[in-house]
Amino acid sequence: xxxIDPRLLLAIAATGLxxxxxxxxxxxxxxxxxxxxxxxxxGGVLAPRMALLALGWVFGLGIVAVVLQQLHRRYxxxxxxLLEETRVVLAAATPQKLKPRGTAEMQALAxxxxxxxxxxxxxxxxxxxxVQQASERVQQExxxxxxxxxxxNQSVVVCNRDGRILLYxxxxxxxxRQLSQGAGAAAGAELIGIGRSxxxxxxxxxxxxxxxxxxxxxxxxxxxPSAQFVTTTPGxxxxxxxxxxxxxxxxxxxxNGPGTEAVSGLVLMLDDVTASVxxxxxxxxxxxxxxxxxxxxxANIQTAVDMLGYSDLDAAMRExxxxxxxxxxxxxxRRVTDLAQRATQRLKTRWPMEDMLGADLVTAAQRRIAQHxxxxxxxxxxxxxxxxxxxxxxxxxxxxxxxxxLVDEFEVRFLQLRLQPAGKHAQLDLVWSGQAMSNETxxxxxxxxxRFGNERSPLTVRDVVERHGGEMWFERERARHQAFFRFMLxxxxxxxxLETPLGESGFSRPEYYDFDLFQKSDVGSALDDRxxxxxxxxxxxxxxxxLNPAGGDAIIQIGAARIVNGKLLRQECxxxxxxxxxxxxxxxxxxxxxxxxxxxxxPRIGEVxxxxxxxxxxxxxxxxNAAFDMRFLQLQEKDTGVVFHQPVLDTLLLSAVVHPHQESxxxxxxxxxxxxxxxxxxxxxxxxxxxxxxxxxxxPLLQEQGIHTLRQAREAAQKTYYARLKY
Amino acid sequence: xxxxxxxxxxEPNIVISLEYLLQREGYAVVIARDGQEALEAIAxxxxxxxxxxxxxxxxxxxxxxxxxxxxxxxxxTKILMLTAKGRETDVAKGTALGANAYMTKxxxxxxxxxxxxxxxxxxxx
Numbered sequence: 061x062x063x064i065d066p067r068l069l070l071a072i073a074a075t076g077l078x079x080x081x082x083x084x085x086x087x088x089x090x091x092x093x094x095x096x097x098x099x100x101x102x103g104g105v106l107a108p109r110m111a112l113l114a115l116g117w118v119f120g121l122g123i124v125a126v127v128l129q130q131l132h133r134r135y136x137x138x139x140x141x142l143l144e145e146t147r148v149v150l151a152a153a154t155p156q157k158l159k160p161r162g163t164a165e166m167q168a169l170a171x172x173x174x175x176x177x178x179x180x181x182x183x184x185x186x187x188x189x190x191v192q193q194a195s196e197r198v199q200q201e202x203x204x205x206x207x208x209x210x211x212x213n214q215s216v217v218v219c220n221r222d223g224r225i226l227l228y229x230x231x232x233x234x235x236x237r238q239l240s241q242g243a244g245a246a247a248g249a250e251l252i253g254i255g256r257s258x259x260x261x262x263x264x265x266x267x268x269x270x271x272x273x274x275x276x277x278x279x280x281x282x283x284x285p286s287a288q289f290v291t292t293t294p295g296x297x298x299x300x301x302x303x304x305x306x307x308x309x310x311x312x313x314x315x316n317g318p319g320t321e322a323v324s325g326l327v328l329m330l331d332d333v334t335a336s337v338x339x340x341x342x343x344x345x346x347x348x349x350x351x352x353x354x355x356x357x358x359a360n361i362q363t364a365v366d367m368l369g370y371s372d373l374d375a376a377m378r379e380x381x382x383x384x385x386x387x388x389x390x391x392x393x394r395r396v397t398d399l400a401q402r403a404t405q406r407l408k409t410r411w412p413m414e415d416m417l418g419a420d421l422v423t424a425a426q427r428r429i430a431q432h433x434x435x436x437x438x439x440x441x442x443x444x445x446x447x448x449x450x451x452x453x454x455x456x457x458x459x460x461x462x463x464x465x466l467v468d469e470f471e472v473r474f475l476q477l478r479l480q481p482a483g484k485h486a487q488l489d490l491v492w493s494g495q496a497m498s499n500e501t502x503x504x505x506x507x508x509x510x511r512f513g514n515e516r517s518p519l520t521v522r523d524v525v526e527r528h529g530g531e532m533w534f535e536r537e538r539a540r541h542q543a544f545f546r547f548m549l550x551x552x553x554x555x556x557x558l559e560t561p562l563g564e565s566g567f568s569r570p571e572y573y574d575f576d577l578f579q580k581s582d583v584g585s586a587l588d589d590r591x592x593x594x595x596x597x598x599x600x601x602x603x604x605x606x607l608n609p610a611g612g613d614a615i616i617q618i619g620a621a622r623i624v625n626g627k628l629l630r631q632e633c634x635x636x637x638x639x640x641x642x643x644x645x646x647x648x649x650x651x652x653x654x655x656x657x658x659x660x661x662x663p664r665i666g667e668v669x670x671x672x673x674x675x676x677x678x679x680x681x682x683x684x685n686a687a688f689d690m691r692f693l694q695l696q697e698k699d700t701g702v703v704f705h706q707p708v709l710d711t712l713l714l715s716a717v718v719h720p721h722q723e724s725x726x727x728x729x730x731x732x733x734x735x736x737x738x739x740x741x742x743x744x745x746x747x748x749x750x751x752x753x754x755x756x757x758x759x760p761l762l763q764e765q766g767i768h769t770l771r772q773a774r775e776a777a778q779k780t781y782y783a784r785l786k787y
Numbered sequence: 788x789x790x791x792x793x794x795x796x797x798e799p800n801i802v803i804s805l806e807y808l809l810q811r812e813g814y815a816v817v818i819a820r821d822g823q824e825a826l827e828a829i830a831x832x833x834x835x836x837x838x839x840x841x842x843x844x845x846x847x848x849x850x851x852x853x854x855x856x857x858x859x860x861x862x863x864t865k866i867l868m869l870t871a872k873g874r875e876t877d878v879a880k881g882t883a884l885g886a887n888a889y890m891t892k893x894x895x896x897x898x899x900x901x902x903x904x905x906x907x908x909x910x911x912x
């Protein structure tokens with residue numbers, strides 16, 4: 061039943077009182093006009109009927125009450141309801157309408173409120189639309205940038221002022237993989253990763269110095285300042301690093317003078333120059349050999365010749381001096397021959413050549429020749445494994461030019477291409493059959509500048525061949541009635557080492573960047589007081605030979621994934637099988653699926669732990685039932701000298717904090733509760749990924765319980781019942 | 788008085804000629820085949836002049852030159868550096884380390900003889 065408004069009761073009571081007073085007043089006035097006898101008569105008449113009077117009063121009051129209540133409902137209750145309903149509309153996130161009710165005025169009011177609400181909803185939708193569009197645009201731009209970076213054939217790393225990596229591309233990843241010392245375990249992921257520090261690879265002082273030079277350049281008003289340095293990596297590679305600043309946008313920096321423009325991050329372009337520096341050094345050595353070596357010989361010869369000029373020389377001395385001359389001339393001849401040989405090998409890199417798969421070159425040549433000469437070109441004996449170091453444009457030009465003249469001047473009908481290895485070179489043949497032609501004719505072609513169709517080149521075929529440090533000649537195969545031009549071309553030294561394996565570049569590209577880290581700064585609050593949502597985590601799991609670390613059980617696999625800025629980075633994973641140096645109990649194999657064959661030849665735990673430690677640097681460790689895994693890691697501390705100082709969080713304990721009334725906190729049970737899809741369960745990496753997903757869902761639930769910081773999470777975990785379990 | 792000259796060079800092909808040449812000019816000639824030998828010969832024989840090759844095994848000509856200049860007792864020893872290193876920086880280094888003259892290979896024997904006489908002519912006989 062609805063509560064009655066006390067004001068209504070008060071109003072009814074007041075009316076009753078007024079009615080009673082009014083009755084008494086009228087009675088008193090009438091009473092005062094009566095004489096003594098009349099008073100007695102009236103009193104006598106009224107006295108027995110007092111009850112009737114009172115009843116009349118009550119009845120009257122009843123009528124008044126009903127009328128008042130009606131009035132109250134209509135004029136006080138209705139606005140109140142309208143108020144409540146209006147408040148609902150006010151708070152509603154989705155559009156809502158009032159029902160016009162009651163008096164004409166109330167209805168009009170409701171309609172006016174509805175109009176206001178409509179207006180508000182319209183504006184709100186509009187704004188949401190704009191925000192949506194804007195963020196879509198931003199996202200699109202980010203994706204475009206990330207895609208661009210990913211396709212670049214140069215290593216690019218972008219980091220914020222603290223040296224935390226925000227973006228890196230495929231090429232950078234491959235380069236870091238080469239630099240990584242850990243034998244394949246993390247594949248460079250311990251060096252490069254979103255949110256990781258670039259200073260793991262580059263000396264902080266060098267970067268700071270580069271930044272200082274950029275600031276100086278900015279101070280001088282240089283429009284596009286950049287700095288560059290060369291450094292050696294722990295693995296002994298030479299890296300040339302170009303540094304360019306990421307400046308705050310012009311709007312943000314407005315009002316600041318030149319030079320005070322803030323630098324919010326750095327773009328680093330990395331180049332492994334180990335090979336080219338080595339080439340440079342070898343070239344120097346060649347030059348050195350040519351000059352100083354020859355000088356000494358020349359001096360010896362000249363002096364001996366001078367001595368031979370003396371007329372009083374006896375026969376024995378003359379013979380000795382002649383011997384010196386013969387000796388030195390012979391030595392110089394050998395030196396020059398040797399140098400010439402090495403020079404053609406080494407100096408071929410002068411013209412910028414590209415590494416190209418031989419098969420690709422041949423296919424391109426086939427297409428081009430067929431197109432320009434209108435003759436079918438077949439392929440024969442193509443070695444598809446050959447990588448060439450060529451300037452493909454001029455080489456294709458030369459091949460097409462020769463084919464063109466063959467067709468034009470000798471009406472050759474069929475052409476064929478062959479590609480075979482020949483020692484340190486590859487031989488590329490342009491083969492034809494047909495009318496005989498003189499060597500002189502054909503070989504004169506190589507000295508003419510190349511002209512055919514619309515193509516004009518100042519180069520001759522000879523120039524092209526020399527550019528490659530190669531050779532070219534004309535040869536006949538009488539038995540097969542064929543003739544061919546043979547090109548000797550240099551092979552690429554590293555056969556496509558940095559070719560991107562197919563499939564790797566295509567997927568989940570966006571995980572390579574996180575521009576939100578631009579705003580993040582490490583300085584200030586200690587790890588313990590940082591919000592859980594901001595921290596970087598290494599979520600890991602181990603597979604072991606058994607449950608008793610103290611009793612000799614050992615790790616056979618470690619898997620780990622990273623969470624940075626609230627995102628699980630599936631591409632920056634760590635997965636490594638470990639040779640436990642002992643047998644794997646048959647009973648445990650169905651659980652983890654790892655057999656002794658699988659771990660044979662894998663690194664020992666002593667090699668894996670330092671790499672894993674580097675992978676987990678500057679992060680919080682997360683594991684399900686972390687005490688168990690940590691115990692295994694800690695048992696290795698003495699042998700490896702690697703101590704895990706990182707804070708540790710346990711999803712088992714924290715699940716118990718969030719859901720104290722659940723019976724099971726096993727990984728599967730929690731995953732089911734949180735609706736996490738379990739893939740590859742019971743591989744270390746599979747479990748680590750599931751744990752990571754669970755952890756991401758636990759963070760907001762912990763926040764609801766007022767657990768925001770790392771410190772609070774650790775304290776809460778300690779209080780739960782499960783924390784008392786010890787391994 | 789006959790001046791004594793030390794030829795310090797590891798290449799026999801030039802030593803033959805230089806030895807013959809200088810003996811013909813009337814000097815007493817001593818030979819050393821490497822840097823270490825050269826230092827010992829200088830201390831023992833006290834030559835008036837050393838023809839010093841820069842590139843030698845054990846001790847380079849530069850090192851020998853430095854060692855000689857560090858020894859007060861050998862202060863009067865003239866040093867003529869002979870070298871295939873023709874860069875300006877090498878010449879500068881040689882003279883900075885105390886060589887009296889520097890000749891780049893190949894050189895003419897006439898000039899060499901002249902230079903030797905010049906260097907020895909300055910010493911009071």
